[in-house]
Amino acid sequence: MSTDESLNAEIFEQLAWAGYLSYWSGPEEGERPSAYIIMLHDTLISGNYLCDDGIAAQSILLGAVEAGFGGCIIHSVNRNKLRELLNLSEQFEIIQVIALGKPKETVLLDEIKNGDFKYWRDENQVHHVPKRSLDEIILEIR
Ligand SMILES: Cc1cc2nc3c(=O)[nH]c(=O)nc-3n(C[C@H](O)[C@H](O)[C@H](O)COP(=O)(O)O)c2cc1C
Incomplete structure (x- = not known):
């Protein structure tokens, strides 16, 4: 985990933000995450982690929101550079990064239209x- 401002700035450079917003290169300085959790697979403990990473990520995010913070799972990571930056041994694989901070943005959940699931920003x-x-995602079997 990093809460260090200068390390955070270097971690930020290794992350790709909001792929569907092609015109946006991520949060501006002053609005960037104040903490990062780098989720690692310790390959000496087990060969796989099944869905444990998702369970852990979701729990961390729920806890963060409960405490008044916001977060984002980031899978689009320059893993080689981040590994170098953090001086990680081969034993560890970077699964994903969770960015955390005080939320500034307003997020609205809309009902999907014409199957388009891509997030977007209004004016x-x-x-x-x-x-x-x-109704759409629960399959009635009787
Ligand atoms: C497994 C996973 C990987 C993701 N990777 C990224 C990513 O690399 N970059 C990014 O900006 N958002 C990424 N997201 C999207 C955000 O974390 C978030 O899910 C999205 O903004 C939609 O918000 P919601 O999940 O709260 O509805 C990822 C989400 C998931 C579940």
């Missing part, structure tokens, strides 16, 4: 995330 910089409805 007021409100971040819209289209979601499928519960």
Whole structure:
């Protein structure tokens, strides 16, 4: 985990933000995450981690929101450079990074239209995330 400002700045450079917002290169200085959790696979303990990384990431994010913070799972990571930066031995594989901080943005969940699930921003910089409805994702088997 890093809460160090200068290390955070170097970690930031190894992350790709919001691929669907091609015109946006990520949060501006002063609005960037104040902490990063780098989730690692310790290959000496087990050959795989199944879905444990998702469970852990979700739990961390729920805890962060409960404590008044916001977070984002970032899978699009320059792993080789981040490994070098953090001086990680071969024993560890970088799974993903969780960015944490005080949320500044307003996020709205919208109902999905025409199957388009891509998040977008309106003219007021409100971040819209289209979601499928519960009716749509629960398969009735009787
Ligand atoms: C496994 C996974 C990987 C992700 N990777 C990235 C990423 O590399 N960069 C990014 O900006 N957002 C990434 N996201 C998207 C955000 O974490 C977030 O899910 C998205 O903004 C939608 O918000 P919501 O999940 O709160 O609905 C990823 C999400 C998941 C679940």
